[in-house]
Structures are given as structure tokens and as C-alpha cells.
């Protein structure tokens with residue numbers, strides 16, 4: 001890990017063009033070289049929308065994006081589709097949730113890998129095949145020549161996800177965004193894929209953004225954590241600090257509601273998550289928070305620094321810091 005910023009998301013807002021409903025609000029997040037950053041939140045909290053914004057995959061006719069996403073000293077929000085095509089895959093790579101549908105069933109693994117490599121790097125198909133086979137070895141697939149000639153349906157889900165990771169790595173990206181990369185896999189395969197991502201990160205000093213609804217995935221892998229709730233970051237902290245001393249009422253609720261941690265009794269968070277587009281006055285967590293005070297229903301808290309460098313979006317925590 002270093003102090004070098006790779007991506008800096010500043011005050012990102014995503015709203016629907018049609019009805020101006022805000023989906024992602026005031027989202028700021030620094031991503032540093034060589035770290036694994038976990039973005040965790042319940043289903044529907046806006047994790048995928050945020051990752052799609054980073055990859056330029058949100059159609060401008062449907063979504064209005066404001067703020068800044070700084071990468072290589074440029075604001076990606078000002079990029080055209082053509083400019084995004086230049087960096088998507090080769091500089092910012094993506095591992096989607098479902099390995100079953102992310103490979104084209106009509107072409108062999110080898111064809112798809114060589115095609116992607118040749119499209120991004122000015123090399124011939126022989127050299128591209130070499131790179132592809134090397135990438136398959138890096139993700140610990142054996143008998144790679146045989147796998148190279150197989151069609152996706154001839155491989156298991158775990159193998160396909162390894163191939164997608166190999167495909168992402170073969171272009172030597174700076175940043176890998178993995179959106180729920182293990183959710184569609186069996187538990188034992190999940191653990192193998194997570195170990196693989198960790199190994200690759202260490203070997204290549206790659207920056208990984210790991211998006212998940214599963215706090216235990218984040219606990220085992222990530223250096224830093226951003227907790228999302230209803231389109232906003234509620235807490236941002238170093239991972240060890242977060243699990244030792246979670247600050248935000250939502251983070252505490254999340255930790256208390258999952259097994260495997262040292263809680264005597266599981267305590268689910270009361271109520272249901274709110275829809276991203278639902279209008280709420282005050283803190284977006286106020287409908288479920290047992291610490292809410294009157295102010296929480298009238299004013300919206302902003303993300304502020306606590307004593308231990310954690311950032312939290314909560315009046316009860318930040319007001320007592322005298323800020």
C-alpha cells in the first residue's frame with residue numbers, strides 16, 4: 001500500500017435524468033495504489049451503480065453524473081465513450097458478479113482472450129496467445145492449452161471465474177474492480193477465488209476495489225472499508241480499526257447481524273433498507289437507527305473525520321468531536 005492516489009472520487013452524485021431522483025449522493029472515496037478497498041452494503045444500496053460510473057457504463061441519456069472521478073489527473077466524468085473504451089479493461093478492469101453469463105458462449109476461451117488482448121494492445125495473435133496462456137497459469141488453472149480451446153459451458157463456475165480474472169489480468173490493468181465476484185459461487189469455491197485475488201494483489205501490487213454485500217468477505221481481505229447505505233458512504237475506515245471499533249450505528253448493526261463475529265446474540269437491524277430514490281428528510285438511516293435524535297429527522301449529516309481517522313456520516317458521532 002502507498003499514499004499514491006490511483007482514483008479519487010469527489011462528491012459524485014448520480015441522478016435519474018427522467019425524474020431527477022437522486023440515487024448516489026455526495027459520494028467521495030480515495031482509492032490508493034496497492035490496496036484492497038472493500039465497498040460493502042446491503043443489496044440495492046448503490047454499489048453496482050457506483051462501479052458502473054467508474055467504468056463509464058452508465059448511459060448519459062438515463063443518468064446525470066456530477067462531481068469528479070480523477071484518474072491519471074483526468075476527470076473520467078468528462079470522458080467520451082471512445083475515451084472510456086481506451087481505458088476500460090486495459091487500465092481499469094472489471095470482474096462481474098456472474099461468471100456464467102460474462103463469457104460469450106459462442107466462442108472458445110482462447111478466442112475471447114486473444115481477441116480482448118489484440119484489441120487493447122498492438123501485438124499479433126501469436127504473442128497474444130502467449131500472454132493469455134500465461135494469465136491462465138497465473139490464476140492456477142492446470143492444463144491451460146486444453147482450457148484455452150474449451151467453450152464456457154464445458155467449464156465449472158469456479159474455473160470460469162478464474163478465466164475472467166485471467167482475462168482481466170492479461171491486460172495488466174492498474175485497478176481491478178470486482179463487483180460481488182464470488183456471490184454466484186459455492187462457498188468453498190468462493191474462498192479459493194478470494195485467496196486468488198489476495199495473492200494476485202500481493203504479487204502485482206495491484207489496486208483492487210472489492211464490492212460485496214458480505215462483511216465476512218471484506219474482513220478477510222480488505223485493507224480499507226467503505227460502508228454504503230442508500231446511495232451514501234456512512235463510514236470509511238481501515239479494516240482492522242473498523243472491525244475493532246465500528247463507529248456508525250449502521251456499521252455496528254451490520255456487524256451485530258452477521259454470524260462469525262464475537263457477538264453473543266445475532267441482532268438484525270430493525271426495519272428494511274430504503275429505496276435509493278426514496279425521498280428522506282434528514283439522515284437516510286433515520287428510519288432504522290436506534291440512536292436517532294431530533295436533528296437526524298431535519299438535517300442531513302455529512303461525512304466527517306473522527307479522532308481515529310475514521311470518517312463517519314452521523315451527527316451523534318461527529319457533533320461530539322466539536323466539529
Ligand SMILES: Nc1ncnc2c1ncn2[C@@H]1O[C@H](COP(=O)(O)OP(=O)(O)O)[C@@H](O)[C@H]1O
Nearest residue numbers: 023042043044045046047048049050275276277
Ligand atoms: N434505471 C434506474 N431507474 C430507477 N432506479 C434505478 C435505476 N438503476 C438503478 N436504480 C436504483 O438503484 C438500485 C440498485 O442499485 P445497485 O447499484 O444495483 O445496488 P447494489 O449493487 O448495491 O445491489 C435499485 O434498487 C434502484 O433503486
Ligand code: SF4
Nearest residue numbers: 283286289296314315
Ligand atoms: S445521524 Fe442520527 S439517524 Fe443518522 S446514523 Fe447518526 S444517530 Fe442515526
Ligand SMILES: [Mg+2]
Nearest residue numbers: 047048049180
Ligand atoms: Mg450490485
